Amino acid sequence: MNSIVMGRLPLYARILLGMLLGVIAGFIAISTGFEHAIVDWVKPWGIIFLNLLKLIAVPLVFASIITGIASLSSISRFSRMGVLTLGLYLVTTVMAISTGLVMVNLIQPGKSFTQDARSQYQNVFDASVQEKAEAADNIASQSPLQFLVDMVPENFIMAASNNAKMLQVIFFAVLLALAILSLPKEKTTIVRQFLGQVNDIMIRVIDLVMIGAPVGVFALMASLVTDFSGDARVFSALGWYAITVIAGLLLIVILIYPLSIKLFTRLKYIDFIRAMLPAQILAFTTSSSAATLPVTMEQCQKELKLPEEVVGFVLPVGVTVNMDGTSCYQAIAAVFIAQVFGMELNFMQQLMIILTATLSSIGSPGVPGGSIVMLVIVLTSVGIPVEGLALILGIDRPLDMLRTVVNVTGDSAVACIVSTKVTTVD
Ligand code: ASP
Secondary structure: OOOHHHOOHHHHHHHHHHHHHHHHHHHHHHHHHHHHOOOOOOOOHHHHHHHHHHHHHHHHHHHHHHHHHHHHOOHHHHHHHHHHHHHHHHHHHHHHHHHHHHHHHHHOHHHHOOOOHHHHHHHHHHHHHHHHHHHHHHHOOOOOOOHHHHHHHOOOOHOOHHHHHHHHHHHEEEEEEEEHHHHHHHHOHHHHHHHHHHHHHHHHHHHHHOOOHHHHHHHHHHHHHHHHHHHHHHHHHHHHHHHHHHHHHHHHHHHHHHHHHHHOOOOOHHHHHHHHHHHHHHHHHOOHHHHHHHHHHHHHHHOOOHHHHHHHHHHHHHHHHHHHHHHHHHHHHHHHHHHHHHOOOHHHHHHHHHHHHHHHHOOOOOOOOOOHHHHHHHHHHOOOOOHHHHHHHOOOOHHHHHHHHHHHHHOOOOOHHHHHHHHHHH
């Protein structure tokens, strides 16, 4: 009976149900002192589900980029799509950061933060701040062109064996696709067919993995709630900061994206959100846009009917390059810390935040807390004390869940716009 009811519910409703039940199970475990049961028996299912999603990412990205680009009629069509995609990513990122800056200057969450709370947080999070600052130091001491060096793999197998090196896989796939595109069609028929079929098979694998999504999401939420139970007290002083981040993210989702979708596509925003809901819920529970990528791609292709060549290129690139939620949050976090330390940031410094937050959101990997190390670079660029990171680390996970939803939504919105432009131009 249960399985009949579950089977009839649409995917997003089943995942949502899993999430809700996970939260309830987490709270029940806390109140009955059974947290360890969640850790021992429930959490592993969440990890298995996450691993399954990550497992699909590299072959899917590789096959879909090559199939997508190779199906374009010419290299010039690809460069048009590439320029449009990167341009839109840049514009949406700058808009997201500006939204964050407006919200944090309006609400001024740092002004209501007591000095007592400040020293208490610094004591608690000192060690992890040191660690992030060291990692950021390493990044800052590299050449400004290091990001380009990092993009070009010296060995494909090594790149493909590490999900964090997705940009290297993308680079190699684009290179191969361009080579295929420049050769006569009859010389590449078998490779095209083979990769096209790998792509179809991977999409089928996503369907199979998603059968377990409600259980996976249940397990992830239950373990998140139990993991966080001890930190609840830490959150209270950060209420206004959290509200500012949430308000900034909300503005992006209810203003910037609907406007862009309305102006540049023929889609209704409500249909867009309905189609993206499973990916958004997954982004929320996993805090990882990279882990969500297979589902984002599937929803864009199957539900929104976006062309394969756009989905296969725009979304994998977006996972690392475009993070609207993250960049909005970085701007808010930087100004919040400055406010707590009694620093007034002038216009030039806020402009500097726009620049560095744009670059650092491009450099942040799509994994939980991926942007924290890059935030150190934003802070140091305008002389905000790095120790301030201690103030926001405690509440970072729930805010990370929310900004990941925006990151995934932003990539998909850009994919819709690029699809409309590419199909209307040709
Ligand atoms: N968790 C984010 C993502 O995966 C990155 C971050 O903001 O830390 O998109």
